[in-house]
Amino acid sequence: MRAIRWVIVGNAIITVLVLLLIVVGGALVVGKGRFEAPGPLQEDKIVNIPPRSGIMDIADLLTREGVMDAHRLVFIGGVLALNARSELKAGEYLFPKGASVKDVVETIVEGKVVQHQLTVPEGLTSEQIVARLLESDILSGNVKDVPREGSLLPDSYHFNRGFTREQMIQRMRQAQDRLVREVWERRNPDVPLKTPDQLVILASIIEKETGKPEERTRIAAVFANRLKQKMKLQSDPTIVYGLVFGKGALGHPLTKGEIAQPTPYNTYVIDGLPPGPIANPGRGAIEAAANPARTKELFFVADGSGGARVRRDLRSAPQERCAPARAGGRAEGRGVDSRCASACARTRGAGARATGQTAARTARHGRPARRNSAGSCDRCAPPVRSASIPSSKIFCG
Secondary structure (H helix, E strand, O other): OHHHHHHHHHHHHHHHHHHHHHHHHHHHHHHHHHHHOOOOOOOOEEEEEOOOOOHHHHHHHHHHOOOOOOOHHHHHHHHHHOOOHHHOOOEEEEEOOOOOHHHHHHHHHOOOEOOEEEEOOOOOOHHHHHHHHHHOOOOEOOOOOOOOOOOOOOOEEEEOOOOEHHHHHHHHHHHHHHHHHHHHHOOOOOOOOOOHHHHHHHHHHHHHHOOOHHHHHHHHHHHHHHHHOOOOOOOHHHHHHHHHHHHOOOOOOOOHHHHHOOOOOOOOOOOOOOOOOOOOOOHHHHHHHHOOOOOOOOEEEEOOOOOOEEOOOHHHOHHHHHHHHHOOOOOOOOOOOHHHHHHHHHHHHHHHHHHHHHHHHHHHOOOOOOEOOOOOEOOOOOOOOOOOOOOOEEEEO
């Protein structure tokens, strides 16, 4: 009897175990199906999981946001099955349309947070860059101090929500330092620059003189040649910076008084480079400053036609040089010497000859003649200038 009783008990235990296995197995099959089944999202959705959120908090948040419609135990069970409870990361996540619970868990465990982009254009001052950082509602924190001019690299930067503004400034500063070191190491040994700081100063002037990449090395050559010959750089953007500093824009065309106004940055007044950068130059301008084109050109003027036209000297195409002003082009940046005045005089008749004579007389007193709004070259005419980046340049040797 006792043996029969043990047989009966043993069979009962085995039956219970089999039933348990069937139930657990069925639950696992059902759970796995729910875990991998497409979710309820009808479109992509961004959800921000706060720091220090627990597994239950995350499950409840995802359910409230409509990312999951399965019971939260499916989420919790999946996390535990993957042994990933300690791997759940806070952050801003993009869950795609129809994402399964498995997809959701893997996204959070792998930390695939949303990447935002901040694009900083070349030629902004540090004050203008800080203003852009403050406008971002993705970045956090304040900015302690406006960074030193020229110390930030304009570029596109990717970051996740919660990245601080100070961290972004540090990242831009490190990128600029690294780039300047690399470019300085492979600079042309003939450039008249003594330090990496001078490289950035010259690059900032080049950056403000043109927005056209193909013109940068030619403009760099003009400035390098003038530095070698101890000529003043005579760059309009340096005048503007000396008047408004980090604000960047003057708000009106330069006046004759502003051109003559002494400031530490006014390269119509000072010799050589200004004491610091006038903006934050990009990679292209820094590369151009370190490796300018091999030319003998000393002048360039704005060309309002929209395309760059380059000549070795003014005498090669006098009508071409007067044409931009007649078409609405504006003199900007460089002055043009008395040869331009003579060229204009030969092509524009008696009125231009009178203007050319005035410019030539002025040039004999050591001041380069300049093209006026009528298209002739006249140092005494009211200056027609702009602090904006010109569309193109004519280069003169």
